Amino acid sequence: MLTSGPERVAEVNLDAIVHNVRTIRSLIGERTLIAVIKADAYGHGAAGIAQTVLDAGADALGLVHVREALALRAVGIDAPLMAWLHTPSTDFVRAVQEGIILGASGWDLEAIAYAAQQVGAVARVHLKIDTGLGRNGCTPADWPSFTARAKELQDAGLIAVEGIFTHLAVADEPDRKETDQQLDVFENMVSQARAAGLNPELIHAANTPGTFTAADKETGEILLGNGVRVGLGLYGLSPLAGVTSGDLNLRPAMTVSTRVNSVKEVPAGQGVSYGLNYSTPHATTLALIPVGYADGVPRVATGAPVRLYPNGKAEPRTYPVVGRIAMDQMVIDLGEPGLSAPEHGYLGARAVLFGEGENPPVEEWADAAGTINYEIVTRISPRVARVHTTDKDA
Numbered sequence: 001m002l003t004s005g006p007e008r009v010a011e012v013n014l015d016a017i018v019h020n021v022r023t024i025r026s027l028i029g030e031r032t033l034i035a036v037i038k039a040d041a042y043g044h045g046a047a048g049i050a051q052t053v054l055d056a057g058a059d060a061l062g063l064v065h066v067r068e069a070l071a072l073r074a075v076g077i078d079a080p081l082m083a084w085l086h087t088p089s090t091d092f093v094r095a096v097q098e099g100i101i102l103g104a105s106g107w108d109l110e111a112i113a114y115a116a117q118q119v120g121a122v123a124r125v126h127l128k129i130d131t132g133l134g135r136n137g138c139t140p141a142d143w144p145s146f147t148a149r150a151k152e153l154q155d156a157g158l159i160a161v162e163g164i165f166t167h168l169a170v171a172d173e174p175d176r177k178e179t180d181q182q183l184d185v186f187e188n189m190v191s192q193a194r195a196a197g198l199n200p201e202l203i204h205a206a207n208t209p210g211t212f213t214a215a216d217k218e219t220g221e222i223l224l225g226n227g228v229r230v231g232l233g234l235y236g237l238s239p240l241a242g243v244t245s246g247d248l249n250l251r252p253a254m255t256v257s258t259r260v261n262s263v264k265e266v267p268a269g270q271g272v273s274y275g276l277n278y279s280t281p282h283a284t285t286l287a288l289i290p291v292g293y294a295d296g297v298p299r300v301a302t303g304a305p306v307r308l309y310p311n312g313k314a315e316p317r318t319y320p321v322v323g324r325i326a327m328d329q330m331v332i333d334l335g336e337p338g339l340s341a342p343e344h345g346y347l348g349a350r351a352v353l354f355g356e357g358e359n360p361p362v363e364e365w366a367d368a369a370g371t372i373n374y375e376i377v378t379r380i381s382p383r384v385a386r387v388h389t390t391d392k393d394a
Contacts, residue, residue: 006385007258008257008258008385009256009257009258009385010255010384010385010386011254011255011257012048012386012387013251013356013389013393014048014253015391016236016253017056017234017236018055021033021053021056021058021234023233023248024211024228024230025056027211028224031226031228032059032202032204032227033057033059033060033227033228034061034082034227034228035054035058035062035230036061036062036229036230037049037053037061037062037063037231038064038065038231041234041235042232042235042377043254043296043380044253045388046068047075048388049234050075050077053234054079059080060079060082061077062084063081063082065083066091066095066100067091069081069100070094070095073098080099081098082101082102083102084102084103084105084126084165086102086108086111092108092112092114092115092123093119095123096112096116096119097119101163102123103126103165104126104150105127105128105136105137105138106142109125109146109149116158116159124159124162126161126163127146127150127161127163127193127200128164129143129165130166131186131205132169132178132185133166133169135167137167140185140188143189143193147192147193148196151197154198162200162202163200163202163204164189164190164200164203165202165203165229167207168182168205168206168209171206171239172239172240173241174216174217174240179223180217180219182205183205183223202226204229206224206225206228206230207229207231208230210223211224211230212233212240234253236251236252236253237252237373237377238250238373244361244363251356252362253356254355254362254377255352255354255355256353256355257350257352258291258350258351258353259349260288260347260348260349261290261347262287262288263287263334263339263340263346263347264340265283265284265337265338266280266284266285268281268283271323272331272333273323273331274324275323277302278323284336284337285335285338285339285346287308287334287349287351289306289321289331289332289351290328290329291329291384292327292329292330293325293326294327294328294381295328295380296384297325297365298325298365298371298379299325299326300369301369302320302323302325303321303322304320304321304360304365304368304369305319305321305353306319306321306351306353306360307351307358307359309350310345310346311345312343312344312345312346313343313344313345316358319333320333321368362376362377
C-alpha cells in the first residue's frame with residue numbers, strides 16, 4: 001500500500017492564483033497592482049508565484065526585505081520589485097544595482113542615497129508616511145524636513161522619488177473611522193510633498209481589505225489612489241470577518257495534506273498525547289496524522305479539522321484533532337471501534353488539513369489557534385514540500 005509523492009505537501013494551485021489576480025484587477029481597473037509576495041509569498045513559494053502573478057496582470061511585486069527581492073532577481077524575475085523594511089545591514093548597494101525600488105521612512109533615505117553615489121546610479125525610492133499605524137514610516141511632524149531632504153537628494157541625481165505610500169491599521173474593520181482619518185493625513189502629506197517640489201507618480205495606501213471595501217466607502221478613490229498593494233487576496237483568502245473567500249470571488253490556493261500513518265483500536269479511557277488532556281469516551285479507533293508544530297501547524301489548535309479520504313469502503317469525512325498537537329504528529333478520533341481493518345481504507349488515507357472545495361477552510365484552523373488565516377498559511381514550514389499545480393492536476 002505504498003503511495004508516491006511527498007509525505008507532507010502544500011499544493012498551491014496556480015490557476016487559483018491567476019483567478020484571484022483577475023478578480024483584483026476587475027476591482028481596480030487600470031491602477032497599478034503591486035502583488036505582495038513577501039515571506040515566500042505568504043508561504044506559497046515566491047519563486048513560482050512571482051511569474052504567475054505577473055503573467056496574470058500584476059504590474060510589480062512587493063517584498064519586505066531587500067534580500068527577498070534579490071532572491072527573485074537571482075531566478076530571473078526582471079519585473080519592478082519593491083522592498084520597504086530595512087536595517088543598517090541591508091545591502092543597499094546591491095539593491096540599487098539591481099534596480100530594486102526602495103521604501104524610505106527616515107534614516108534609510110541617507111543610506112540609499114549613499115549607496116547610489118557609490119555605484120553611480122539613481123536609486124528608485126518611494127517615501128513612506130506613518131499616518132497612524134505607528135510602525136515604520138515618517139511621522140507627519142518630520143515629513144516637511146524629510147521631503148525637503150528627498151528633494152535635495154533628487155536634485156543631486158542620487159534618488160528618484162517615484163511614489164509615496166502608507167499602510168492602514170484597521171482596513172479589515174471597514175466601519176471603523178480610523179481608516180478615513182489615516183487617509184485624511186495621507187492626502188495632506190502627499191500635497192505637502194508636491195508643494196516641496198516632488199512629483200511622485202504612484203500613490204498607494206490600499207492593502208487587501210482596503211481594496212475589497214473601497215467601493216463601499218466615500219473615501220474609496222483616495223483609498224485606491226492610483227495603485228494598490230495586495231497580499232492575502234492573491235492567495236484566495238478573505239481578510240474580513242464574516243466574509244468568506246467565495247463572497248469575494250476568491251479561490252484559496254493552498255491545500256495542506258499528508259497521509260494517515262497509523263490506525264489502531266483503543267479502549268475507553270485511553271489518554272491521547274502529551275498532558276493526557278483528552279481521553280477516549282468509549283472504545284474507538286485513533287488515526288495518527290504525521291504533521292505537527294515543526295511543520296508549522298499551531299500547537300494550540302486542538303479541535304481543528306482534518307478531512308480524511310479513505311482508500312476503502314469508508315466515506316470521506318472531517319474529524320477534529322484530539323489531544324495536544326506535538327512537534328511531528330497529531331491524533332484524530334474516528335469515533336467508533338473496528339475501523340483499523342484494511343477494508344475501511346484508513347491507513348494511508350489522504351488527510352487534508354485545509355484547502356479549497358469540500359476541504360476545511362484555513363479559517364477553521366485559525367479559529368482553533370486563536371489567530372488569523374494569514375498566519376496559518378505563512379507559518380507552514382519548509383519541511384512541508386511546496387508543489388505548484390493547476391486545475392488539470394486536480
